[in-house]
Amino acid sequence: MKKNRFFTGVMCTLAVVALSACGQEAQEQLQYVSLSQAGCTFFGTDNEPLAVTVETSPAQWAAEASASWVKAEPGEDGTTLVLSVEDNDGDAERKAAVTVTAGQASQTITVYQLAPDLSINRFRKERMFQNGGVVSPSGKYIGGFTNKAMEDNTWEYYPVIIDTETGEKIKLGPFPSALFKCSQPFAITDYGQLFISDHENGGSVIFDLNGDYMLSSIPEGCTNRGNVMGVSGDGSKWVGYAISEKQEGERIGQYRPIIWEDGEARMLSMPEKNFKGEDFSVGAMARGISADGSVIYGTTWDNSDGAMIYWKDGKVKYVGEDVHEIKSVTIPYPEGDETFYYANGIVSQAEIYKMSPSGNWIAGAYQEITVNTDDYSTVASSCPAFYNTETETTVVLEEYSGAKGVHVTDGGIAFIALPMAGGEVYDLNAGVAIGTVAEWVYSEYGLIIPSDIFIKSVSPDGRVVLGTGTEQPAGMKGRIYPWYIIPP
Numbered sequence: 001m002k003k004n005r006f007f008t009g010v011m012c013t014l015a016v017v018a019l020s021a022c023g024q025e026a027q028e029q030l031q032y033v034s035l036s037q038a039g040c041t042f043f044g045t046d047n048e049p050l051a052v053t054v055e056t057s058p059a060q061w062a063a064e065a066s067a068s069w070v071k072a073e074p075g076e077d078g079t080t081l082v083l084s085v086e087d088n089d090g091d092a093e094r095k096a097a098v099t100v101t102a103g104q105a106s107q108t109i110t111v112y113q114l115a116p117d118l119s120i121n122r123f124r125k126e127r128m129f130q131n132g133g134v135v136s137p138s139g140k141y142i143g144g145f146t147n148k149a150m151e152d153n154t155w156e157y158y159p160v161i162i163d164t165e166t167g168e169k170i171k172l173g174p175f176p177s178a179l180f181k182c183s184q185p186f187a188i189t190d191y192g193q194l195f196i197s198d199h200e201n202g203g204s205v206i207f208d209l210n211g212d213y214m215l216s217s218i219p220e221g222c223t224n225r226g227n228v229m230g231v232s233g234d235g236s237k238w239v240g241y242a243i244s245e246k247q248e249g250e251r252i253g254q255y256r257p258i259i260w261e262d263g264e265a266r267m268l269s270m271p272e273k274n275f276k277g278e279d280f281s282v283g284a285m286a287r288g289i290s291a292d293g294s295v296i297y298g299t300t301w302d303n304s305d306g307a308m309i310y311w312k313d314g315k316v317k318y319v320g321e322d323v324h325e326i327k328s329v330t331i332p333y334p335e336g337d338e339t340f341y342y343a344n345g346i347v348s349q350a351e352i353y354k355m356s357p358s359g360n361w362i363a364g365a366y367q368e369i370t371v372n373t374d375d376y377s378t379v380a381s382s383c384p385a386f387y388n389t390e391t392e393t394t395v396v397l398e399e400y401s402g403a404k405g406v407h408v409t410d411g412g413i414a415f416i417a418l419p420m421a422g423g424e425v426y427d428l429n430a431g432v433a434i435g436t437v438a439e440w441v442y443s444e445y446g447l448i449i450p451s452d453i454f455i456k457s458v459s460p461d462g463r464v465v466l467g468t469g470t471e472q473p474a475g476m477k478g479r480i481y482p483w484y485i486i487p488p
Contacts, residue, residue, distance in 0.1 A: 032057050033100050033107040035081075040109070044088040044116035046167075052081045052109065056102035067096035070111050081109075088113050121445040122167065125469065125483045129160070131184045132468065133482035134194075135457050137233040137291045137357065139164055139464025142484055143188040145196055148174070157182040159194050159207045164464050164486040172211045180205050186352065187228055189235035195228040204228045204240070219258050219265035221245055226258045226265055229352055233291035237261055239268075239298075241285035255283030257298050257311075268296070269316045275300055275307035276341040277326040284309060287348075288355050291460065295359025295389060299348050306347045308354075308364050312389055319362050319387045320346035320394040329371050342378065344368045346385050346394065348404075353457040353466075356410045361428070362387045363405030363414065366396045384416045386428055395428050407457055415455040423454040423467075441465070445485055453483060463487045 036053035054061060063072040069086045081100065088094060098109040126133055129144035136142075142162040147155050156174035159182070163170070170192075175182075183199035192209040195216075203225025204216040216225045219242050226242035238260040244253035244267075257268040274280050286298040296311040297319065308319035318324050324345035330337050346364040348354060354363045366385035369378050384397045384405040397405075400416055403424070407415040412428035415437070423437035434440055438451045444462070453469035465485040470478060 030057055031103040031105040033061065033102050033105045035100060035107050035109060038107075038109060039111070040083065041112040041114065042085045044114045046087070046122070047085055049082050049084040051075060052083060054079060054081050054100060056100070056105070058103050061100055061102040063098055063100045065096060065098045065111075067094075069094070069113070070096045070098060072098045083109070083111065085111070085113050088116055091115055119488050121447055121488060122486050123445075123447045123449055123483065124486070125481055126162075127481050129185075129482050130182075132480070133466065133484070134185045134188050134352070135459070135464060135466040135484070136188045136190045136192075137231065137460075138190050139459030139461070139486075140190045141188050141192050141194075142464075142466065142486075143194040144185050144482065145182050147182065154178065155181070159196065161188070161192055161194055161207075161209060162484075164484070167486065170209060172207055175213070186240070187231045187238070189231050190233065191235050193231075193235065195231075195238075197227050198225075201225070202227070203242075216240075217260070217263065217265050218242070219256070219267060221267060222256065222258075223253055226260070228260070229286065230288035230296075232289050232293040233357075234293075237289055237293040239286035239289045239296050241283075241298075244283070254280060255285050255301055257284050257286035257296075259286065259289075259296070268298075268311060271300075271309060271316055271318065274302040275305045275318065275324075275326075275343045275345065276302070277343070278302075278341060285350075286311075287350070288352050290355065290359030291357045292359075295355065297355045297359075297362050299350065305343070306349055307343070308346045308348045308362065308387075310355075310362060310389060312359070318345065319364060320366070320385060322392065323366060323385070323394045323396065327369070329373075329376060331376050342369045342371070346387060347382070351406070353407050354405070356408050357460040358410045360388060360390050360410055361408040361412060361414075362389060363408045365404035366394070384414070384426075386412075386414050397426060400424065407455055409458055409462075410460065413458075415458075417454045422452045425455075437467075441485070447485065449483075 034055040065072045071084045073082050075082050092115050094113050096111045100107050128146045133144040145159045147157050155177040158173040161170045180198040181200040183197040185196050187195040194207045195204045198205050204227050207213045218225050222242040222244050224243050226240050228238045228240040230239045240258050241255050242258050244256045246253045282301045284300040286296050289296045298309050300307045326343045328339050328341045330339045347367045348364045364385050365382040367382045384400050384403050386395045386405050402419045403416050406417045414426040414428050416424040425434040425440040441449050455467045457466040467483050
């Protein structure tokens with residue numbers, strides 16, 4: 001994390017008289033050094049370089065630091081000075097000066113570095129990760145992967161596992177694309193097993209801290225290896241999905257929710273009918289599991305409705321049965337009337353971390369379908385919704401129109417993603433809005449973070465937070481990056 005206290009930029013100017021060879025003509029040459037800032041402050045550890053804009057006359061300039069722990073190097077374009085500092089291993093703040101000289105003009109930048117403060121929570125943006133990051137049930141590990149394009153149009157993949165207690169990054173590999181093609185990280189256990197989907201062959205590749213890997217097993221009755229999307233706290237149970245064997249009349253098999261117990265895979269039960277009260281045509285997937293393995297949640301995928309389901313006490317139900325309504329509309333056609341079914345209720349996309357650690361709360365969105373009786377077109381509207389699996393009741397937050405619930409804690413602190421904006425936080429038990437994600441993070445962790453970010457997961461003890469943010473660097477397309485907060 002980088003911290004810079006910007007001081008006002010300054011310019012030093014000198015007028016130098018130059019005499020011609022014959023001594024008959026005097027010329028005044030303006031010499032100066034102009035800097036975008038006159039001072040800055042760095043953290044005690046884990047700093048990023050700081051670029052200072054430099055304008056001088058004459059154009060050639062040089063910089064010199066008064067202390068060995070400061071490096072002052074010209075940038076590649078010759079118009080910036082890049083300042084970097086070593087970690088401060090002392091117990092006090094320190095100070096140095098960097099002098100920039102051009103001709104006879106000079107200017108000084110005062111560099112301060114704070115003493116290491118081991119009580120400050122750490123906020124990190126992990127831009128190196130491809131396709132997001134995942135966190136283990138207790139927050140012990142965060143995982144993802146990066147890749148590298150090779151000259152022969154192949155790829156190398158590097159799984160990365162971060163120890164949140166020490167900050168250590170364990171980089172595994174390389175693994176060539178001839179073995180598998182890493183697509184998206186879905187889960188990581190508290191023992192450091194990282195699950196990444198294989199885009200080429202299907203299923204999950206499972207990496208451990210030693211750099212060894214294995215492939216997920218093929219459940220009975222399925223044609224491909226299963227994708228693991230969630231793990232229990234002790235790592236003995238995994239949940240996800242696979243494609244079943246093709247049945248008569250099917251183009252391909254249906255998606256089936258799967259559970260692995262101690263590595264052995266089996267299918268989970270399915271609701272008798274889909275969200276609209278019809279026979280399943282595409283299927284369903286499991287997305288996450290509670291820390292103790294007692295509650296599992298997932299989504300259906302029939303007609304892209306994305307309805308949420310959950311398994312508890314040996315039964316499978318729709319999330320939000322108290323607000324689930326199946327409706328129909330009959331459309332007159334010249335050849336005869338035809339009836340179509342639709343449903344209102346709790347829906348979700350292919351997202352993980354929608355359930356609280358104990359499984360008592362599930363986050364989603366309440367979707368309501370409105371039918372225009374003039375042309376029978378439909379309009380879907382939605383707002384955040386949170387379902388309590390213990391009371392089997394749903395809290396619908398209509399005031400956040402167009403938003404959705406993305407995560408919730410066991411204590412009922414709900415995290416909401418607003419459309420085209422940042423996130424909001426809501427206390428379900430008190431029935432009050434807490435504020436923005438940035439405000440909540442500042443209140444809980446004492447950190448100032450960007451305003452346009454979302455929270456995906458909070459560890460049971462609240463010490464580790466995982467989220468996503470968006471940024472658009474100059475001249476580049478917008479991108480999504482994972483970020484996390486880890487303990488001091």
